[in-house]
Amino acid sequence: MAKIALITGATAGIGEACAHLFAREGYDLILTGRRQDRLDQLAQNLNSTYNVRIAVAAFDIRSKEHVAHHLETLPAEMKLVDVLVNNAGLSQGLDPIQNGNTDDWDTMIDTNIKGLLYVSKIVSNWMITNGKGHIINLGSIAGKNVYTNGNVYCATKAAVDALNQGMRLDLLPHGIKVTAIHPGAVETEFSEVRFKGDKERAEKVYEGFTPLSAEDVADAIWYVASRPAHVNVNDMLLMPTAQANAGTIFRG
Template identity: 75%
Template sequence: MAKIALITGATAGIGEACAELFARENYNLILTGRRADRLEKLAAKLNKKYDTEVAVCAFDVRDREAVTTNFENLPAKWKKVDVLINNAGLSQGLDPIQKGDIDDWDTMIDTNIKGLLYVSRVVSNWMIKNGKGHIVNLGSIAGKEVYPNGNVYCATKHAVDALSKGMRIDLVQHGIKVTAIHPGAVETEFSEVRFHGDKERAKKVYDGFEPLVAEDIADTIFFVVSRPKHVNINELLIMPAAQATASNIVRK
């Protein structure tokens, strides 16, 4: 019987790369995201290419009722999730604290922290019932240090770091593994979302050096979840070769 991976934020970037890789490795998939059209298109592609079964759940992780309803309405066979990848997350704005947009703050807090919690609350209980599972939380270098104007985004990713450690402690007795993955600069839609669709400004973030790409993180996540049963990788910090810290990047 094929294993099942549930991936949030699967419509682009790291989530989409994970869907492709896990499908290739014979996982069946539950894919979530806000953009139903992208999810359906991705599901059809993966089914055709890898003959993988895909369940699609289109909702915003900020909506607690939508999270619960969509997941609990899945057929019983889909609730035997082996791997949960909490990938849904974003950054909004890059302003000093005194000039921050409160709507941006709410979006980041509700997505990066509360959304992760809503999903994990449901799926961790499935895993406890099944007696196994592995939760992978997407953190960030921003969860390990703070950089200028990163204030609230950094705070949310510090929360993900703390929640990952808390989950590890709470779930170890149930045979459930927990891993936090903390990437540095990854060229996805991340900066475009942060700058509210300003593609030119987003592109400049990656000028002069080779950033990570989504597939680098997907490869790492699959490595983590494919370790032997007795091995748990608690966390990994992954940076481009040109990036030493959040704000120390060698550009040419």
């Protein structure tokens, strides 16, 4: 029987790249995201290319009720999840704390922290029952280094870093692996979402250097997921060559 990977935020960027990579490696997939049309198109493409089983579930990860409903109503055979990629996350705004938009704060906290927790609670219990599993949490260099005007986004990714360490301890007796991947600058829809559709401003974020691609990060995720059963990568920091830390990028 093929292994199964559940990937959140699969409709674009790193999540979509992971879906392609895990499907290519023969995994059946559970793909989640907010955009039903994109999920359906991705599932069709992957199925026709790789001939793997795919279940899709369109919901907003911020809703505890929707997460529970869509995951718990999956077929029993799809709950034998081997790898959970907690990829769904976002940033909103880039303002100093005194000017911050509290709605943006709520969106980031509810998505990046609470959404990750809602999914992890359900899937970790499946893994405990199944006696195996690997949870891979998408953090960020922002969770390691705070940068100017990053305040709340950085705080949410620092929380992911802490939760990753807590999960590693809590799930240790059950033989479940836990890993965090912390990328630096990755050129995806991230900045466009942060700047609420301002493509020109988003493009300037990546001017003058070569950022990571979604495929680069997916490759790192596959690397940790494909290690032998006795090997766990606890924490990986993945940076463009031109970036030294969260706030230092050499733009040639």
